[in-house]
Amino acid sequence: MSTLTPTTLLVAPDPTAPRLTRAVTGIDQTGAQVDLRVVEERPLTIYLNSREIVTAMTVGEHPEWLALGFLTNQGMVRGNDTVTGIDYDAELETVVVRTAVETDHEAKLARATRTSGCAVGTVFGDMMEGLEGLTLPATRLKVSDLQSLSQAINRTPSLYLEAGAIHGTCLCRGPDPLAYFEDVGRHNAVDTLAGWMRATGTGAEDKTLYTTGRLTSEMVIKCALMGIPCLVSRSGFTAWGVEIARQVGLTVIGRMKGNRFLCLSGAERVEWDG
Amino acid sequence: MSTLTPTTLLVAPDPTAPRLTRAVTGIDQTGAQVDLRVVEERPLTIYLNSREIVTAMTVGEHPEWLALGFLTNQGMVRGNDTVTGIDYDAELETVVVRTAVETDHEAKLARATRTSGCAVGTVFGDMMEGLEGLTLPATRLKVSDLQSLSQAINRTPSLYLEAGAIHGTCLCRGPDPLAYFEDVGRHNAVDTLAGWMRATGTGAEDKTLYTTGRLTSEMVIKCALMGIPCLVSRSGFTAWGVEIARQVGLTVIGRMKGNRFLCLSGAERVEWDG
Numbered sequence: 001m002s003t004l005t006p007t008t009l010l011v012a013p014d015p016t017a018p019r020l021t022r023a024v025t026g027i028d029q030t031g032a033q034v035d036l037r038v039v040e041e042r043p044l045t046i047y048l049n050s051r052e053i054v055t056a057m058t059v060g061e062h063p064e065w066l067a068l069g070f071l072t073n074q075g076m077v078r079g080n081d082t083v084t085g086i087d088y089d090a091e092l093e094t095v096v097v098r099t100a101v102e103t104d105h106e107a108k109l110a111r112a113t114r115t116s117g118c119a120v121g122t123v124f125g126d127m128m129e130g131l132e133g134l135t136l137p138a139t140r141l142k143v144s145d146l147q148s149l150s151q152a153i154n155r156t157p158s159l160y161l162e163a164g165a166i167h168g169t170c171l172c173r174g175p176d177p178l179a180y181f182e183d184v185g186r187h188n189a190v191d192t193l194a195g196w197m198r199a200t201g202t203g204a205e206d207k208t209l210y211t212t213g214r215l216t217s218e219m220v221i222k223c224a225l226m227g228i229p230c231l232v233s234r235s236g237f238t239a240w241g242v243e244i245a246r247q248v249g250l251t252v253i254g255r256m257k258g259n260r261f262l263c264l265s266g267a268e269r270v271e272w273d274g
Numbered sequence: 275m276s277t278l279t280p281t282t283l284l285v286a287p288d289p290t291a292p293r294l295t296r297a298v299t300g301i302d303q304t305g306a307q308v309d310l311r312v313v314e315e316r317p318l319t320i321y322l323n324s325r326e327i328v329t330a331m332t333v334g335e336h337p338e339w340l341a342l343g344f345l346t347n348q349g350m351v352r353g354n355d356t357v358t359g360i361d362y363d364a365e366l367e368t369v370v371v372r373t374a375v376e377t378d379h380e381a382k383l384a385r386a387t388r389t390s391g392c393a394v395g396t397v398f399g400d401m402m403e404g405l406e407g408l409t410l411p412a413t414r415l416k417v418s419d420l421q422s423l424s425q426a427i428n429r430t431p432s433l434y435l436e437a438g439a440i441h442g443t444c445l446c447r448g449p450d451p452l453a454y455f456e457d458v459g460r461h462n463a464v465d466t467l468a469g470w471m472r473a474t475g476t477g478a479e480d481k482t483l484y485t486t487g488r489l490t491s492e493m494v495i496k497c498a499l500m501g502i503p504c505l506v507s508r509s510g511f512t513a514w515g516v517e518i519a520r521q522v523g524l525t526v527i528g529r530m531k532g533n534r535f536l537c538l539s540g541a542e543r544v545e546w547d548g
């Protein structure tokens with residue numbers, strides 16, 4: 001398969017970055033020596049002002065966006081909070097997000113929910129919080145656009161193609177991939193995207209979120225809370241993920257492989273033009 | 275592919291259990307209606323004596339073993355603690371593990387580490403704790419046994435084959451699969467296995483742990499702390515996972531597909547008889 005970075009991508013993976021992979025030597029089933037590259041995985045401790053919030057295991061490509069997106073997606077930094085600075089220290093493996101006014105995140109720390117997501121699973125507080133009364137926009141989604149997207153994303157040079165063992169997420173509009181992030185945890189990749197959206201002021205209402213990870217309750221809730229009306233994955237579904245998506249009116253499409261897929265929620269947004 | 279449950283399996287997946295999957299209807303890329311089954315995902319709140327520890331998202335097949343294994347793997351219930359009872363309440367979605375003497379788990383709750391594992395990521399305390407001075411047994415591992423195992427596991431009837439979107443783990447000895455667990459989180463599956471091993475008094479020293487999930491730092495540490503000398507996966511590696519495995523002398527084999535695999539650590543245990 002030939003690879004090609006779509007011209008519409010504002011942020012693309014950088015599989016050649018030396019910091020993101022490591023050369024290792026192994027032995028295959030015949031006893032022969034094999035040289036390969038594997039993805040890095042390093043701790044990143046996220047602070048909100050003076051308070052330590054969490055240590056994430058990450059490939060470490062975009063620590064500032066990851067921290068900002070994590071805190072935003074957890075509701076610890078609200079939409080109307082002013083972010084006054086984000087300081088990353090590579091040596092200390094820390095990133096500090098500063099807000100103009102101290103936030104009320106302490107209550108969120110009271111409870112950790114262990115989640116089934118493929119990857120990062122620390123979720124603070126009530127995952128369902130904020131879903132009540134949520135209305136997602138009626139943005140249309142063409143089958144032909146979905147098929148173009150899937151092909152474009154799969155052909156984009158990536159750490160996944162270079163080294164495997166990594167999850168990807170891509171923000172898209174119509175047939176165009178716009179921003180593609182990878183991380184060892186699939187939730188890290190989505191959080192990084194959320195941080196990028198916030199930092200760049202990118203709106204969610206006309207977008208599609210593509211992920212390589214499974215469509216669990218946690219992923220569905222995160223996508224809905226981000227305000228993105230369509231969630232697409234090459235992986236499968238859980239029953240609760242489907243149930244929540246139907247409740248909140250999120251379009252959920254899974255098992256996207258080649259031109260094939262299954263839509264289990266929000267089919268009213270889909271135009272069958274394929 | 276014809277499926278067959280190996281006769282050596284003491285615990286096998288039950289893909290026909292109505293509680294573990296749900297029938298849903300979707301629409302495919304052509305607009306045609308499709309009926310399928312998707313895996314269940316439900317919350318389970320784990321208590322240690324009177325204290326709420328965590329809420330896990332699980333398929334819910336073996337709540338008692340999951341709770342016991344989770345608490346054991348987190349070091350909250352030690353090997354020499356006497357477990358006096360495990361009470362599961364399906365209606366309340368809770369499981370209470372009781373010990374004869376209150377444990378010192380409170381310190382563990384002080385810090386949550388957000389991990390890159392495919393799935394459940396809440397890890398309390400220092401993940402590396404307990405690795406110092408660890409010596410894993412020199413159990414031999416034949417290439418031909420590995421290849422038999424991989425084939426036997428892939429052919430076993432499972433929720434994965436039935437509904438997808440689920441991780442599996444299997445405890446093996448030589449060429450024989452012994453206990454095979456599936457869960458929406460790959461760490462849940464390993465924790466359930468740990469609970470089963472503790473409940474049945476099954477030793478770790480001559481075993482191999484097979485997982486469908488990636489070989490991240492967290493999975494490597496968990497396997498080593500369980501005392502299992504060999505870890506095998508159909509998925510890939512992270513650099514830190516490989517590094518820790520080499521430090522503790524754990525045999526790590528990944529990208530196991532058909533008869534092919536890569537050994538990135540502990541090759542001295544492997545017999546190339548293939």
